[in-house]
Amino acid sequence: MARFEFRLPDIGEGLAEAEVAKWLVSVGDRVTEDQAVVEMMTDKASVELPSPGAGVVVEQLAAEGDVVKTGDVLYVLETDARIGAAGAHGRAAESREKSPLPSRPAATSTGVLAPPAVRKLARELGVDLANVKGSGPGGRISAEDVQRHDAAATHPAHAAELPVTQGVQIGAGERVPLRGVQKRMAETMALSARSIPHVTGFHEVDAGAFVELAARLRREGEATGARFAFDTLLVRATAMAVHRHPIFNCSLDLERGEIVMHAEVNVGVATATPAGLIVPVVKRADTLDLARLAAEVDRVTSAAREGKTSVSDVRGGTITISNTGAWRGGLGTSLIVPPEVAIVGFGRVEEKAVVRDGKVVARPMMPMSITFDHRVIDGEAGLSFALTLRALIEDPQQLGT
Amino acid sequence: MVAGDQSDPVDCLILGAGPGGYVAALRAAQLGRSVTLVERRRVGGVCLNEGCIPSKQLSRFAAAKAAAEKLAPSGMPSFAGPPDMASFQKSRAASVGVLVKGVSSLLDAAGVKVIAGSARFVGRSRVCVEIGEESVRYFDFKDVVIATGSRATQLDVLPFEGDRVVEPSRALEWESTPASLLVAGDDYVALEIAVAYARLGSRVTLAAPAERLLPDFDSDLSAAAQRGARAAGVEVVLSADPHAMAGKAERVVVSAGRLANLEELDLQSAGLTPPGRHLKVDAQLRLDRHVFAIGDVTDGLPLAHRAMMQGRVAGDVLGGKTSAFDSRAIPRAVFSDPEIAAVGLTEIEALAAGHEVSIGRFPFAALGRAVIESATAGFAKLIFDRPGGALLGAHLAGPRSTELVAEMALAIEMGATAEDIALTAHAHPTFAESLMEAAEVSLGRPVHVRPAKR
Numbered sequence: 001m002a003r004f005e006f007r008l009p010d011i012g013e014g015l016a017e018a019e020v021a022k023w024l025v026s027v028g029d030r031v032t033e034d035q036a037v038v039e040m041m042t043d044k045a046s047v048e049l050p051s052p053g054a055g056v057v058v059e060q061l062a063a064e065g066d067v068v069k070t071g072d073v074l075y076v077l078e079t080d081a082r083i084g085a086a087g088a089h090g091r092a093a094e095s096r097e098k099s100p101l102p103s104r105p106a107a108t109s110t111g112v113l114a115p116p117a118v119r120k121l122a123r124e125l126g127v128d129l130a131n132v133k134g135s136g137p138g139g140r141i142s143a144e145d146v147q148r149h150d151a152a153a154t155h156p157a158h159a160a161e162l163p164v165t166q167g168v169q170i171g172a173g174e175r176v177p178l179r180g181v182q183k184r185m186a187e188t189m190a191l192s193a194r195s196i197p198h199v200t201g202f203h204e205v206d207a208g209a210f211v212e213l214a215a216r217l218r219r220e221g222e223a224t225g226a227r228f229a230f231d232t233l234l235v236r237a238t239a240m241a242v243h244r245h246p247i248f249n250c251s252l253d254l255e256r257g258e259i260v261m262h263a264e265v266n267v268g269v270a271t272a273t274p275a276g277l278i279v280p281v282v283k284r285a286d287t288l289d290l291a292r293l294a295a296e297v298d299r300v301t302s303a304a305r306e307g308k309t310s311v312s313d314v315r316g317g318t319i320t321i322s323n324t325g326a327w328r329g330g331l332g333t334s335l336i337v338p339p340e341v342a343i344v345g346f347g348r349v350e351e352k353a354v355v356r357d358g359k360v361v362a363r364p365m366m367p368m369s370i371t372f373d374h375r376v377i378d379g380e381a382g383l384s385f386a387l388t389l390r391a392l393i394e395d396p397q398q399l400g401t
Numbered sequence: 402m403v404a405g406d407q408s409d410p411v412d413c414l415i416l417g418a419g420p421g422g423y424v425a426a427l428r429a430a431q432l433g434r435s436v437t438l439v440e441r442r443r444v445g446g447v448c449l450n451e452g453c454i455p456s457k458q459l460s461r462f463a464a465a466k467a468a469a470e471k472l473a474p475s476g477m478p479s480f481a482g483p484p485d486m487a488s489f490q491k492s493r494a495a496s497v498g499v500l501v502k503g504v505s506s507l508l509d510a511a512g513v514k515v516i517a518g519s520a521r522f523v524g525r526s527r528v529c530v531e532i533g534e535e536s537v538r539y540f541d542f543k544d545v546v547i548a549t550g551s552r553a554t555q556l557d558v559l560p561f562e563g564d565r566v567v568e569p570s571r572a573l574e575w576e577s578t579p580a581s582l583l584v585a586g587d588d589y590v591a592l593e594i595a596v597a598y599a600r601l602g603s604r605v606t607l608a609a610p611a612e613r614l615l616p617d618f619d620s621d622l623s624a625a626a627q628r629g630a631r632a633a634g635v636e637v638v639l640s641a642d643p644h645a646m647a648g649k650a651e652r653v654v655v656s657a658g659r660l661a662n663l664e665e666l667d668l669q670s671a672g673l674t675p676p677g678r679h680l681k682v683d684a685q686l687r688l689d690r691h692v693f694a695i696g697d698v699t700d701g702l703p704l705a706h707r708a709m710m711q712g713r714v715a716g717d718v719l720g721g722k723t724s725a726f727d728s729r730a731i732p733r734a735v736f737s738d739p740e741i742a743a744v745g746l747t748e749i750e751a752l753a754a755g756h757e758v759s760i761g762r763f764p765f766a767a768l769g770r771a772v773i774e775s776a777t778a779g780f781a782k783l784i785f786d787r788p789g790g791a792l793l794g795a796h797l798a799g800p801r802s803t804e805l806v807a808e809m810a811l812a813i814e815m816g817a818t819a820e821d822i823a824l825t826a827h828a829h830p831t832f833a834e835s836l837m838e839a840a841e842v843s844l845g846r847p848v849h850v851r852p853a854k855r
Contacts, residue, residue: 003672061690073690113791113816116727124723138791140816 004077006052008040008068017069018042020062021180030056031077038074041180042311046275055079065179114141125150181276192335199379200333200371203386207349207366210396217400221294229301231323232294235267236399238321238344239285241389242267248385249318251339252376259376268317268337269297271304272327278304279337281317290400325349331367341373344389366393408539411437413719414528415546416520416666419446420705421696422548423504424712425719430511432720437540439530441519444504446550448705450497451570458493459573460593460736463600467633467738471775484601486577493573520549522671526691544691546715547680548708549666551659551697558644559585559655566653569594578603579652585643586656587611589735592626594654596737599634606650608641615735618796619747621762621782625798626741628778633738661698684725686715693718707731730813734803739779742806745794745813748784757787761819761843765799767850768838769830776800781835783809785819785843792817801832808836819843 008018021041025031036048037057059076062068112129113136114122121143122129132149134141178186192198214230221228242249242265251260265286268279280300282288288296303309320337324330325348334343347367354363370386377385392399413429415422418440430436443450466484473479508515518532528545530538553568555561561568569590580603584595587609595607607614607630613623614630614637630637638646647653661679668675673688675681679700686693693715696708710728717724735741751758765771765779779799786793795809812822822840827833841847 115815119727120724123725138816138818 002079003058004053004055004079005073006037006049006075006077008070008072008074009049017067018047019067019180019183020064020074021046022064023060024048025057027057027060030054039307040068041184046180046307046309047311048308049074051077053077053079065177112141113139114146118143118146122146127153181273181278185277188337189335192338196336196338197374198333198336198371199374199377199382200369201382201386202331203368203370203390204352205366205368205390205393206354206363207393208364210366210393210399211349211364213396213400217290217294226291226294227298228294229297230325231269231301231321232290232297233396233399234321234323234344234346235269235282235285235297236290236293237389237392237396238319239265239267240392240398241385242319243286244388245381245385247377247381248342248372250341250376251318252341252373262318264316264318266316266318268320268340269301270320270322271301273305273307275307278309278314279317279320280304280309280313281315283316319343321346325366331369333369334371336371336373341376342385343371345369345371368393408527408541411435411540411542413437413544413546414439414540414542415548416528417446417548417550417662417696418444418504418508418515419548419550419696419708420448421550421708421712421715422446422546423508424709425546425548425693425695425716426513426712427507427511428713428716429719430513432716432722434544434719436511436513437516437542438508438513439516439518439520439528441517443501444508444515445497445501447552447570448708449500449504451573453705454497454500455493455573456569456590456593457736458496459489459597462489463597464736464738467600483578486575486601490574490576519665521665521667522673523667525671542691544693544719546686546719547666547688547692547694547698548696548712549662549698550708551661551703553655554657554660556585556643556655556657558642559647559653561655564652566647566655569654569656572598572652572654575652579650580604581649581651582606583608583643583647583650583653584656585610585641585647585653587614587616588656588658589615589733589737589741591654591656592630592735592737594656595635596630596633599630600738604636605634606636606638606646608638608643608646610641610643612640614639615741618733618741618743619782619794620749621780622741622743622796622798625739625778625780626735626737629738629798632778659697659703663698684727685718686711686726687718702731702733704731704733728814730810732806732810734806736803739776739799740797740802742797742802743795744806744810745792746784747794747796748782751784751786751793756793757790758793759785759788759790759819759843761785761839761841763835763839763842763847763850765832765835768832768835770832770834771799773830774800779832779835781805781839783819783822783836783839783843789819789844792819792822795836797835799832799835805833805836808833 018040020038022039024036024038031037031051033053034050037051038049040047040049055077057075058078061073061075068074113134114129118141127146127150129141132141132145135145136142214233218228246261249262249265253260264284266281266283267285268281270277270279282296282300285293300313317337317340319340320343322334322343323346325346329347331347332345334345336343349364349366351362352365353360370382372382412435415426415436415438418438422438423444426436426438469477469480516530518530520528520530523529526541528540528542532538559566572594578598578601582598582603582605584591584605585608591607592614595605599605614626615623627637663675673692680688680694680698682688682694682699686695688694695711695715697703701707711726714724714726730744732742732744761783763781766777771777771779776799782796783792784794792812797805819840823837823844825837827837838847838849845852
């Protein structure tokens with residue numbers, strides 16, 4: 001028997017913390033090696049962490065909803081056999097060679113130039129002084145520098161000016177904790193609305209040929225057992241349009257005053273899941289052939305619906321599409337996912353009366369909205385992108401190859 | 402775990418009421434924790450009862466006698482003859498008594514419950530306290546702070562032996578000055594005792610195992626310490642074999658460092674195994690989620706003020722505050738003749754750390770106050786990170802150095818540069834002026850000494 005402290009591993013891409021979404025076992029439960037013990041939530045992905053060995057969970061050091069730092073002890077396992085550090089995500093409790101929490105370097109006078117009171121303030125606000133630019137002589141960091149950095153990091157716009165939205169309850173309603181996917185959505189969307197000047201253009205696209213192509217590809221897929229989602233063609237059309245209008249595939253770095261043009265076209269697909277809205281990303285969508293694109297769209301959206309999205313699958317998006325057609329969605333505006341600069345919305349394809357060659361005819365029409373960040377994209381560029389996308393959908397031959 | 406024994410649940414248990422433990426107790430209690438403090442001897446620990454406080458009283462007593470003798474040529478009535486050590490011991494006991502009572506009443510006022518006894522772990526969250534010979538109590542704690550301090554180490558070749566070969570604390574309690582005294586050691590404790598008894602009339606030999614006194618200080622301070630000790634009448638023998646020299650002395654004091662009091666705690670019973678002679682803690686002074694350690698049991702200088710600072714931080718953390726022990730500069734004070742003090746990096750350490758070191762050295766021969774007090778051998782040596790850069794270290798020798806070092810510690814914590822110190826007015830005529838002057842020297846524009854030729 002040995003005590004093993006399971007520490008939160010780096011779940012991906014250097015994340016500093018994650019939230020306990022759900023304990024899958026209780027204290028006192030026996031677990032087998034690789035049995036999922038806890039579900040952690042990071043950004044928009046939830047990850048199940050497997051047990052490094054067989055044993056009994058004797059202590060859980062965080063409650064559901066708690067945010068745990070990478071390296072902190074999540075739970076303690078009374079293991080049947082000793083678990084080596086190499087084979088596990090954490091370190092054995094016996095090994096106390098290193099301090100359990102990261103500590104600052106030893107006391108020398110060579111660190112950042114900040115007096116003790118400023119260092120205390122930084123600790124309290126959770127600001128890493130290494131990232132703070134000092135405004136004083138020789139780069140000395142003042143309390144104001146720390147506060148400014150904190151405000152910029154946590155409240156990109158003017159948080160102080162936001163209306164207070166606390167405490168009001170009408171009638172005997174229930175209070176539900178804001179956590180996990182919902183909490184991320186609240187933060188990301190508020191950031192988007194506060195910091196991005198959104199402009200939306202509405203368009204109606206004749207989707208007759210597009211729908212036929214999608215139906216044909218689906219049938220062909222069914223014959224071979226491959227699933228072909230309608231979204232696949234929307235991702236492909238968007239990726240191709242982005243390829244021709246690279247300004248739609250950038251981010252804005254205000255701190256350095258630069259527009260960052262991305263080398264990859266990674267298309268996020270807004271996906272409704274039981275846990276809430278998740279946007280898994282189809283990486284390098286412009287380089288995949290149709291079959292692989294279909295497989296990838298199916299993989300990331302299915303994983304999201306099943307709550308098995310990995311962190312890397314929600315990172316690195318450069319543009320997002322939101323298709324509300326399956327939900328009978330009509331025209332609507334969308335919020336851009338920062339640091340992206342555009343989001344394309346598609347609604348339900350419905351037959352509508354349109355004029356063709358001077359005659360009123362019924363055509364399957366799809367509403368489309370192009371929402372862009374007016375800091376980097378102007379009206380002409382926005383319209384130009386919309387026309388390209390429209391042309392790709394109305395004459396979808398290029399999409400089907 | 403001992404089955405069947407009654408145990409008392411306690412919120413916050415602190416083991417050891419020395420300068421670390423009692424400060425942690427007070428701070429945690431101020432922040433609303435219910436604190437139980439276990440001490441096997443007297444509150445205040447080694448520092449207050451048999452270390453810092455009584456030793457500084459002895460140093461001050463000896464220094465006053467030396468100062469009066471120094472003034473005799475200037476017309477001060479002489480008071481030659483041996484000091485009355487019995488009276489001194491009464492005043493020493495009185496000072497210690499006042500301070501112990503002070504700490505006790507602070508603990509009382511804060512609602513800290515003090516238990517007299519020796520503690521050891523008997524489980525992950527259980528401690529057994531032996532009270533006297535018979536009685537034993539068990540406590541189940543939520544959080545525990547290990548602050549059991551340290552004790553004097555013996556030399557294998559020269560073990561403690563009755564009243565003749567003793568640890569430094571015993572030398573503070575003598576009712577008479579020995580005719581001859583051998584002090585074995587090279588640290589500040591050995592130096593202070595050697596200088597004090599030499600000033601009080603003993604024939605003192607300081608047998609230093611190292612090649613210099615204060616081997617972990619800047620070498621300029623080692624040289625000043627050696628000159629000063631010799632001037633005070635101490636025979637200094639370097640690279641000495643104390644065993645060979647011990648036979649002739651009436652009394653022998655051995656100062657061979659300190660050993661953390663860990664064995665009796667039975668840390669293994671709490672699932673804690675120290676990797677070495679000390680406990681390694683994080684910035685919040687935690688060994689484990691609910692186990693803290695502060696003071697001499699932790700890795701670092703065994704100094705009361707370090708323990709007190711850690712005690713404050715541990716108390717803060719126990720009280721739910723965001724806190725961390727991140728002192729960049731722990732000053733060290735040596736009450737020898739001259740007084741010696743240091744904070745921050747030594748010259749060698751600064752060079753080794755890759756700094757483009759800039760040094761400002763100001764000799765007291767050019768300082769009015771030092772001439773008045775016949776202390777012209779003193780100096781201030783400041784070490785800056787490149788010319789005009791931030792202060793990295795300060796090394797002071799001379800009267801009141803132990804006070805002046807506080808300004809230098811603040812300067813390091815604030816990231817003060819040579820200009821900051823040079824442009825701060827210092828009262829005249831004081832020893833503190835030497836700091837401003839030394840900063841000016843480093844900037845190449847001293848007023849009271851000749852600038853170095855370029």
